[in-house]
Amino acid sequence: MSKVNQDSTQVLKLENITMQFGGVVAINNLSLEVNKGEIVALIGPNGAGKTTAFNCITGVYEPTNGIVYFNGEPIVVNHPQGKMIKQYGGINGDLYKDRKPVVHTPDRITHLGIARTFQNIRLFKSQTAFDNVLIGTHLRRTSNMFTAAFHLNAKEEKANREKTAELLEIVGLADVADELATSLPYGKQRRLEIARALATNPTLLLLDEPAAGMNPQETDELGEFIVDIKNRFNLTVFMIEHHMNLVMEISDRIYVLDFGKQIAEGTPEEIQKNPVVIAAYLGVDEE
Amino acid sequence: MNQKKSKKPMIISLCLIAAVYIGVFIAEQFIPQQSMLFIVLKKGAVYALVAVSMNLLNGFTGIFSLGQAGFMLVGAYVYGIFTIPVAERMNVYQYFDGGLVQFTVPVIIAMIFSGLAAALFAFLIGLPVLRLKSDYLAIATLGFAEIIRAIFQWNGLGRITNSSNMLNMFPTFNDFNILGPDGKVTVYLSTLIPFIMAGVCILLIVLLINSTYGRALKAIRDDEVAAEAMGINLAHHKRLAFCVSSFFAGVGGAMLAMYQTTVQAKSFTSAMTYEILLIVVIGGIGSVTGSVLSSFLFVACSEWWLRFLDEKQIIGNFEVPLLRIGFRMVVFSVIIMIVVLFFRKGIMGDKELPDLLSRSRKAKGRAGK
Numbered sequence: 001m002s003k004v005n006q007d008s009t010q011v012l013k014l015e016n017i018t019m020q021f022g023g024v025v026a027i028n029n030l031s032l033e034v035n036k037g038e039i040v041a042l043i044g045p046n047g048a049g050k051t052t053a054f055n056c057i058t059g060v061y062e063p064t065n066g067i068v069y070f071n072g073e074p075i076v077v078n079h080p081q082g083k084m085i086k087q088y089g090g091i092n093g094d095l096y097k098d099r100k101p102v103v104h105t106p107d108r109i110t111h112l113g114i115a116r117t118f119q120n121i122r123l124f125k126s127q128t129a130f131d132n133v134l135i136g137t138h139l140r141r142t143s144n145m146f147t148a149a150f151h152l153n154a155k156e157e158k159a160n161r162e163k164t165a166e167l168l169e170i171v172g173l174a175d176v177a178d179e180l181a182t183s184l185p186y187g188k189q190r191r192l193e194i195a196r197a198l199a200t201n202p203t204l205l206l207l208d209e210p211a212a213g214m215n216p217q218e219t220d221e222l223g224e225f226i227v228d229i230k231n232r233f234n235l236t237v238f239m240i241e242h243h244m245n246l247v248m249e250i251s252d253r254i255y256v257l258d259f260g261k262q263i264a265e266g267t268p269e270e271i272q273k274n275p276v277v278i279a280a281y282l283g284v285d286e287e
Numbered sequence: 288m289n290q291k292k293s294k295k296p297m298i299i300s301l302c303l304i305a306a307v308y309i310g311v312f313i314a315e316q317f318i319p320q321q322s323m324l325f326i327v328l329k330k331g332a333v334y335a336l337v338a339v340s341m342n343l344l345n346g347f348t349g350i351f352s353l354g355q356a357g358f359m360l361v362g363a364y365v366y367g368i369f370t371i372p373v374a375e376r377m378n379v380y381q382y383f384d385g386g387l388v389q390f391t392v393p394v395i396i397a398m399i400f401s402g403l404a405a406a407l408f409a410f411l412i413g414l415p416v417l418r419l420k421s422d423y424l425a426i427a428t429l430g431f432a433e434i435i436r437a438i439f440q441w442n443g444l445g446r447i448t449n450s451s452n453m454l455n456m457f458p459t460f461n462d463f464n465i466l467g468p469d470g471k472v473t474v475y476l477s478t479l480i481p482f483i484m485a486g487v488c489i490l491l492i493v494l495l496i497n498s499t500y501g502r503a504l505k506a507i508r509d510d511e512v513a514a515e516a517m518g519i520n521l522a523h524h525k526r527l528a529f530c531v532s533s534f535f536a537g538v539g540g541a542m543l544a545m546y547q548t549t550v551q552a553k554s555f556t557s558a559m560t561y562e563i564l565l566i567v568v569i570g571g572i573g574s575v576t577g578s579v580l581s582s583f584l585f586v587a588c589s590e591w592w593l594r595f596l597d598e599k600q601i602i603g604n605f606e607v608p609l610l611r612i613g614f615r616m617v618v619f620s621v622i623i624m625i626v627v628l629f630f631r632k633g634i635m636g637d638k639e640l641p642d643l644l645s646r647s648r649k650a651k652g653r654a655g656k
Binding site (some may be wrong): 034107123124131141149151153162 | 494506516517521522529573
């Protein structure tokens, strides 16, 4: 079994993931690994399938084919079924034919310890910054509906509130805790989303374009911030990012995706020199 | 910080609510029972509970359900079935040999049964229906309410539901009055008791809304995708909200039965659901206080304050034109339109009583977009 020979330091492993929507192959046979304590970046031109890859990991989409391992456990297993057998446009379509498909809803996967942020910020808009983060603590509750309603979980509630206050302090939003989440400036909303993700006690943090819409100075600060929270919470970080400065500065390894296919993998130095990557980003001379 | 918010507005609100209860109690002792005031208060209390239960679903969880009348019907029938005195059953179930159920349970237990029965129906109907979104869910629940109304009138269930004949003779609000030895009422409680019943139920809903579960429900309302990514199990929490809401709708149905003194399936039409929806919208979607206030206003307007519009009015020698039966509803509709046009977010928006009283409303800010 592949489960046994998993490296214990491997936090996340994608094996031959293909995601096909109808006739469109959004991700084609993507395999990658993220090791414990690393910051790994996934880059690629627009429409390369980066966010789709995130959605496959977090259970928003069910990949057409392939396996996702988290800490050695297969959390998603699938192979082409039904109509897809005929339509399937990827490769390795019969590799997992005999494996039982495993599907988890996104909340289940968050339970396992994968938290994420969104490319287009998705905060709970009618609630304060404080409540946004507090909601992140809901999934680790030990109370049920009745104990919660009758405040029999006061101890837990208090601990959650303290944790929330602490998280807001760490991300530097303690002073705006009582503001409405959507009234915050963009950069702060991004940080709030990260704080909310941290409230779920993750071991793996998926950041979908955390620096989108930030100016260079904010981006620099964000880089330090990501490294800081990674060390503080013992996290592994897997992120999608377009700001090359940020990516090159903080990532340990980089995967490059283009048209759903992985075209390169390596350290920032290797990626910078890789002609395939340069071609994908800048285009190739036709001559 | 957040938790160190001033307690003062909260205390003032509680005092206000207590004052209302004391006011009701005193008014009941001195104002004649036939006064319209009590009809409005009793019906208002029932509607307040049902409106708040609907708000829990529509306002706090973002599930647009129109099944409220159906769940009330279930509640009302269960209450009736379990509380009609055994001696009266022969009369009530005259076409069905006295019915199947030949025992009674205390009123409180029967009300809990009502809630549980409605919640059970909600659970079953929720299995397929809660997968649907917005309008589809509304139509499906509306359909459920219509079907349940038809089923309860079915002859085959006559030994339980008395078919399309009404249930009556069960304990009503008036039975809560304390009688003296001479059979005369010494202490009137027929308005205070429904107030207490509705108050306790609404308190439970408020407690739930303010707990971690309530926050999870609001998260689902604000953004399902993000809520799910935060580890909130959508199916579980939606089902929970649906069942809790229906539980209290069922209890509300039992109270409506007590208020009406009779239960008949054909009166639980979709128009009743719309009335409640209207109350929720006018009060403010996502405000418990708003739902409570607007249900009393709504009932007062429709039953009392606008009554004069249905009768000929003569001022001096001048007969006011247009006033005849049905004109009340015309004026009423216009008022509702004005409210909806000029108070888009209802009377209360998404604020609660303590928010209105607190000076620093920074926390809530200007809610919405």
